[in-house]
Amino acid sequence: MAEHKIIKAGLLGFGTVGAGVYKLAKRQKEEMESKTGARFEITRILVRDRNKERKGVDPALLTDQWEEIIMDDEIELIIEVMGGIEPARTRILEALHAGKNVVTANKDLIAEHGRELLDAAEEHGVDFLFEAAVAGGIPIIRPMKQCLAANEITEVVGIMNGTTNYILTKMFEDGMDFEEALAKATEYGYAEADPTADVEGLDAGRKAAILSSIAFHSRVTFQDVYTEGITKISSRDISYAKEFGSVIKLLSVAHNTEGGIEVAVYPMLIDQNHPLASVRDSFNAVFVHGDAVDDVMFYGRGAGEFPTASAVMGDVIDVIRDIQYHCTGRISCTCYRTTKIKDFRDIKNKFFLRMQVDNKPGVLAAIASVFGVHKVSISKVIQKRITDGVAELVIVTEPVKEYHMEDALMHLRDMETTREISSVIREY
Structure with a gap:
């Protein structure tokens, strides 16, 4: 031999x-x-x-x-x-x-x-x-470059950071607040001594840039990715998510649209029946939609x-x-297109908004008027808790451009009857 x-x-x-x-x-x-x-x-x-x-x-x-x-x-x-x-x-x-x-x-x-x-x-x-x-041990780059190469991929959505997924799982399942869940993640070695890159969405943002580039055959860098972390998610938000039949996950979301590539990382409410909703603890998962394969999901240990x-x-x-076999270099850069990156402010999302307002007549009508002025359509309003003359309102919107929502929030904060905008979370 x-x-x-x-x-x-x-x-x-x-x-x-x-x-x-x-x-x-x-x-x-x-x-x-x-x-x-x-x-x-x-x-x-x-x-x-x-x-x-x-x-x-x-x-x-x-x-x-x-x-x-x-x-x-x-x-x-x-x-x-x-x-x-x-x-x-x-x-x-x-x-x-x-x-x-x-x-x-x-x-x-x-x-x-x-x-x-x-x-x-x-x-x-x-x-x-x-x-x-x-995504650590999960095969995703090679499958997209080779196994799914015959597809026009239009969506890549993923849970790409195990630390934040562990924290949100503990908040959702064990009723922990953010700081307690972060401490537990640090204790088990899921979180670094400085967890900023994880909890602020930076780590997931870098992965989103890489996967978007491969999926859509056009260069996306980390600077192109809007990132938002999970530090503002509270137990109240978790409670409402449960009531709505949803969970909250830090998602990397990328779409290839006619108007350009949309790519961002932020916490989102996602329906409990979606495959990504069942991804718990430090596990990662990437959900891909292609025109030929339809939906596929890659799941496993994202680090370690x-x-x-x-x-x-x-x-x-x-x-x-x-x-x-003397064939090194056979699969090199697959970014053969130059697709523009869509301005984040033009991306449409549904929003979950939780706010504290004066509990008196006319406030709800005034808020609805503000949303109307800024082209924000409301799909649901809930008022549950009243304490010392302050009412907690939860408003869920229809899909709206980011800049319209931003303008509406600025307007709401300027109103005398608004005590606090407690949470602004997008819905998948």
Whole structure:
């Protein structure tokens, strides 16, 4: 039997994901030859501190010198799991220009500089794969680029952040308030010490940019994505959602419309019968609508050591197969269109509005008049609680342009009878 070729790789970063990739590569060592026709070895691991003890890792593999990896002609594949924009961007570009294939899990980098990196990969005929950049272990990028390639995709909606989904699940099921649920998420390791990127929707926004670009074949960057987090969601909002037969989820919502691409991240009320409504705790899911396939949903672990390592190693296996058959670079950038990004203010949404107003005659009529002036049509009004002369109103609107709703809210806040606009949440 002929000796299998050895594909050598350099691993950049050895945090949670890097360690997972290394362990999974060792676990799959024997299977790799059968799956790819080649042996696979991680021969260099770039770390900040090479003297730090790393259990189960041969210290001889560790280096703090990037040059030892980039100048090694035997290394054909770079696996980047450092995170952040720099120095990851510079190192990946250097690797691509040196003719090395690259696998990355770096969503921040792809959302900001995806085009530059994909162009460099195409120029040099190498693979640049990033399945792990969105939704951890859930296969979504490759299915959209390959399995669903015959579809005109018009909608991608997803729960793409496990931290916020865990928090909202605890609020909904256990009656926790936001701060208590966040503390629990931190305790279990779902939330970072600084949870801003998660709870303010920034993490989900970066993933939305990546998926929109792939789904609609036109470049969408993180700056194009309107983001709003979950910090203002209260137990009262949760209570009303239950009453309406809905749940509240932080959704990444992208549509390809005649007027352009609509893309945003915000909390939304979604009907409890929708498949996304049943996605609980730290799980993620992506719901895709295509003209041929109709509706499909991808569901699973959106983060973590081994789920993310699973996606990284899936890409590694693809690269090794491509190297074996001399066809690296066969699927590069799929953004062959230039579709305009729709102004967020022109997007239409239904709204759930909760406000505190003076409990006296004529107030409701005045509010209805304000909505009428600003072209906001009301579908439902509920008044439940009256305390010390203040009534809580819940108003649900028909679909309305964002800027009309914005103008109406500004007008309402200026009214003497308005004590507080407590919540403004969109409905899916």
